[in-house]
Amino acid sequence: MKYSSQLFTAASVMALIASPAFADEAAAPSGGLTEIVVTATKRETSLQKTPISISVMDNEEIKKRHVQSLMDLGDGAVPSLRVAPFEARVSALTIGIRGIVPLDANQPAREQGVGIYIDGVYLGRQHGINAALFDVARIEVLKGPQGTLFGRNTEGGALSIVAKNPSGQFGGRIQGGMGNLGSHNTELHVDLPEYKGFAVKIDAITQYQDAITKNPMAGQVGWGYYDRKGLRAAVRWKSDNGITNDFSFDVSQDKNTPYYSQLLNYNPNGCVAGAATAACTLPGTNYATLTGTVKALPSIVQINGSSLMRTADIGVPQQPSVDTTRGFTNSLKWKVSSDLELRSITAWRRVTATQWDNSGGAHRVPVYSASGSFSRYSLANLWQSQFSQEFQAVGTAGKLDYVAGLFYFNEHVSDNAATPSSMVWNADGTAATVNTNVFTNPFASIDRASEVWSKSYAAFGQGTYHFADNLHLTVGGRYTRDQKKGVLHMFRNVNYDVNTAVAAANGYSPLNKTWNRFNPMVTLAYDLDSNVHGYAKFATGYRAGGASSRTANYLAFNPEDVKSYELGLKSDLFDRKLRINLAAYMMDRKNSQVDVSSIQTDSATGTSINILKTLNASANTKIRGIELDVTGKVAEGLTLTGSYAYTYTHIPKIYIPETGVWQQFYIVYTPRNAASASADYEVPAGGAGAVMKFHIDANYSQSTQAFDQFATHNDASLVFNGRFAVADIPVRDNGQKLTVTVWSRNMLNTQYVFRRDPSNSLPGSPTTSTVNGSINNVLGDYGNFNAPRTFGIDASISF
Template sequence: MSNQLIRRAQLMTGCATILLLAAPAVAQDAVTPPAAAQRAVDAARPVQYAAADMAAPAAETEAVGLTDIVVTATKRETNLQRTPIAINVLNTQAIKDRHVQSLFDLGDGAIPSLRIAPFEARQSALTLGIRGIVPLDANQPAREQGVGVYVDGVYLGRQHGLNAALFDVERIEVLKGPQGTLFGRNTEGGALSIVTKGPSGKFGGRVSGSIGNYGSYNSEAHLDLPEFHGFSVKLDGVIQHQDAITKNPLAGQTGWGYYDRQAFRAAVRWQPTPEITNDFSYDNGRDSNSPFYSQLLNFNPNNCVAGTQAASPNCALPGTSYTALTGTVKPVLPGVVIEGDKRQKVADIGVPQQPSVDKTHGFTNSLKWKVTPDLELRSITAWRGVTATQWDNSGGAHRPPIVSPGCTGTACNFSRYSLANLSQDQFSQELQAVGSLGTVDYVAGLFYFNERVSDDAATPNSLAIQGYTTAGQTTGYQYVVLDPCLTIAGVGAGSQPGCRSIDRASAVKSKSYAAYGQATWNVTDRLHLTAGGRYTSDKKKGALLFSRNVNYVTNPVAAAANGYTPLDETWNRFNPMATVAFDFSDTLHGYAKYATGYRAGGASSRTSNYQAFDPEDVKSYEVGLKADLFDRRVRINLAGYIMDRKDSQVDISTIQFQNNSSFNNLVTINAAGTTKIRGIEADVTVNPVEGLTLNASYAYTYTNIPLVPIVNIQRNAAGVETSRTTVLQRFYIVYTPRNAASGAIDYELPVGGGDTKLRFHLDANYSQATQAFDQFATKNDASFLMNGRISLADIAVGNGDEKLTVAVWGRNLLDKDYVFRRDPSNSLPGAPTTNILSGSVNNVLGDYGNFNAPRTYGIEATVRF
């Protein structure tokens, strides 16, 4: 453990000690209303204490300071401050204030320990991480995420479709640390639980519309229908649109950073008796989008030249041991712009590109039966699916293959067009029993998950240059669009379906079975002991159908020559959890927690042998303190944790070239030893006067993966090994800043004598630079983003309960540009050849990267009735 980490741990311990010493004074001096005190005792007993019961007492404490926050992290409604889990909650107002339309908008760092970024440059699939559990490429069908995403209790199996438009969200709960007992499936880093608003049974609703820069417009409609014979219906519709933020010079082609989303949801609640509630919902969404522009940030930054490795000491892929470098570094194409400091508003070279399209749909049925006042039985049944069609031409001339002056034929082709299709269907069934026996509160459940996923991918070139004779020429050349059904030597090389050379295709079937239980013994009114466990059995069968346009189904000999083995594995785990929680007073709560989690193994379809990898396991030790101080004017939540991860899944990414095109080869391996993840988190909310709320959050995360030995083998022309060299390679955890912080100011001022209020919101979010690839030390940029909103809310209109809210909003108010993803693979030589430990610099170009979204702003009007 570093000295810096020790100092932070000491600081956290000191803060906790001060709060512990202050506990008697807090207990004596704080003004706690009787209703709030009773609620604090009842918070852990939710069967009798439903959310509806919680709403009434909250009004009594509203005038006293900060109000209670309801969460369902323990599968029951509890008070956030009394729940012994590190949790952040974004409610409806916070989501609106930050203009969060999809999960991608939380990537600005609203919750410092939650990291969200698009996979590659694409908006169509999101990489999520909490506390340093961030898989780089969970984009593959046979690989799992490290953070579980749930919508109304339903687990979403793929990261595709996660950027769909959010519906009428009541709150987003971010549960940190392993949640292997109650949430379970692939929740090593935690879980992100989205809770939507259900039917109320009363007529009402709201309609909103917004327009902004970059041609953006957004509209929402939410309608609640009155109850009829026990049935209540709620309808939600959402439209979100933004034009491209980087224009495409090629006429009629989609630019970069564009999106157009539509989504619809219908929910029906049936309450035949007061004890039975059945919620059925159907949702359907369509997200049409384009990637962020991949800019060339520099040119040959490692000074690569042909010759000995010693002549170019920085020109080497990590983990390699070259004997020599061969080839020639080529100049950039005519007209190519090298820009590493700011986002390009117009691309230097226009390319063919059409929007990628994600389609999501789902059916969910949630049945709750309160058998007795102390027992509730639940059933959550869900069918979900997502299809993704990718058209990603984000790089153009900024990515290899590189064209040489004087080229002829196919050697003049470039502009890698990444095309992919994915189809996923899942079914899940969960049964729960939530209840109390005397002083013991318990949750028990069974879980079943069945998933089928298939994908394919192709990377043809989309452009060619003609008349290119001399480096740096300014006239006499032209760029032409290649035939989308081009065929080279009998092999498809175009972009249209049926004309493609398939780089890879795979199909995977996954099943997961689990049984879990958790019980809390309320030893006294202050001491609470919790123990739980989950047994999981994961079965995964996968097949690589194509690799480098070789059909493995019809050509098993070629498949065997590449070392291909289908995936057929079963992994079983038992994940225990234990927590000791103590209420020092009605407003000061502490806990110590031990928990484990695991992520299933799989296989990489980006390799020709479908290389398999094993699961990884995490052990976590956490202490936390939650306090409401000074008559509930100050709320402080602190957490410190130690996580040890074994068999970490890490990625080795290289670019391979064939047929004048490029292929991203990605190998996932298990790093031996123990990966260390250590962290401190702090959240402070202050309500100094009525109407003013100040928030600050901070996350410190230390990560260290042990050095991994990479073996480089040299063979002679006959394929016989002649020597081998072992290189110790450093790997990194991506998108995990050492320091991250967020702060917000909210002020509400009554206007006139009615309910009208003037509201101000401003938030600022900071993240230290961090790696974007497992094997590269190269970092992206540090970021500092500010968002704001000013609204005149609840203006009375009409003769009834209609209210109008008018607001102006802005994201990235300072219009800061930063690279959120920096890829150095273009600036390094290719992987060593099979027989000779040499690397070619023929396709060395430079680092390329993706900039964040620019400043966006707009005006919004909402009518509530």
């Protein structure tokens, strides 16, 4: 099955949530494209005839693009899907669809805007999701609000990862490879034969890469390094009375370091003391004058805004961050009759994340001084556990296909964070020494520590009524009740549990909120003929509220809600040699959660401190878009695909009471224009069944913002990936086959800044007692370049 952007029926997707559908391919007309079929409610449904926009990347496409983890989708393989690390760290990925992209879902009391699912199980945190992918059947990107089907936190859509289940027949694959940057990988996938109704599948995987940017400090790991390991075991049991039970256990460990943050320029806004200028103004402020002096550039610091530094200018202490995930899933299906199946999905998962990253030198932190401390060492720990239970009934009654269910989710998560300075400037500013206090007691001063308990209850139902062979109406609704309790244990090294007077002076109050939502969905689908299908859809979704642990008062914020209106048209033309799918949508988001950096007085010390609070925008955020997907089989063995996404976003200005300014905010990592194209050619290699496969893809993204407060843009990007494989070479008469692959990601070594931070090139925030802006800490923009060209060779034997 080729990578495609297709459309699902709403009823099919509901069943897919409970039990991921098995995608199959029906026979196509001679020389035409295969029809993609999903088996979701024990009915085969053509994706071309059903009205939900979705992109599917199957196992073969994952191999072609050498996608080892979700981070590899950050090049824009699916234009509507955006994947980026949180700041420079890959421990927690930012996932966005159709302009719903949260900047900071790293906090325990804050939720993501796109639901991430593994085998139908919702993941409450975005931590640990960059682990190595197991033997994946496919990755599905459901676009647009999925509030009726998936529930809360799916405003932009859902990303569903579906693993291969045990087949019950003996077989498997052994794979190994190596590449540049010291990379190597191994995989073992074994299917055991069925025994008394039981079938077992075991997957083990390792992935390793040396640092991209070298750390000059001896014995310290560099930047862009990873070391991933994972193990998954799955058992399927089938009975004679229509019961199928799938149980799986998985554990993964991901050791990684951030991308290097390098100084891109020096005083790019021309800041000087005197009258404030438009260029040298921090957003949300209204300076009268600028005071101070721009920092002199230390001789040891290099400026490079054109290419990735392969050796850092300043060596710093650093060790890998470690993410460990584990969990089990039990999916029980009972085929009661030919028209009814009952399902139960029970899951428990746990994430432990320890963050130890020092992603830059003096230019990375807001403040440095000669003979003073610098180089912000970001230390953080997060512990999360979750339990979920879902029941579904999937059936047919006459002309009605229906799904009904109940859902329960329980999560406990806690974190702490510290940011000590790991280095000290020498008096001449040309060299540095290690701040030994970081090693003796790195968490001597805790910036923040919090703990959150969340519970979610939901009841949902959805039905598709077929008025005629070509007219279908789908109506659904979901009622959700969310309960969230949270406490801020520490802030700026003050223990709020003990120092209640300081906590009260800072206006602190624990989080204790309950939200109720009903999310409806209506879709009208009409088949113009057997090859052309259209639909009109109204859908809703919402993201739960929370509180910001980066504020002294643990400032709470409300949920945000989205309404979506969508029109879609799909067609198979010229004897199914050309497939064109088009979707256009309008989304209005109410109470958008936006982050505001500002100054707050710390009652414990009386000093002004930087905080990050989350506000709800009073006016509606507008998101508009068009998506086009084209697949053509232009010749025997040659297939071309292309996808394009146009996304317009606008958040109305928000009034900031501390400064009396109306401030403009932006949606991050959302290009106005994005596109992806690929070409695949297959030709027999000899007469023994071997096949030569050629693949190339190109992925374009217009420049975007990386921070919702700054208009500063990242660079546009155009990245090419390629692969050549000789597959299915017979090794023995017993069916063993060899595949040898040569691959390259970013094969033209395109270099672009995917994250540009202007916070060190603008004046500091004014305090409440003055409207002057200090430029004493102005140095320049710092940022992160994408990964350089990687390449390698893999070999696998299937048996």
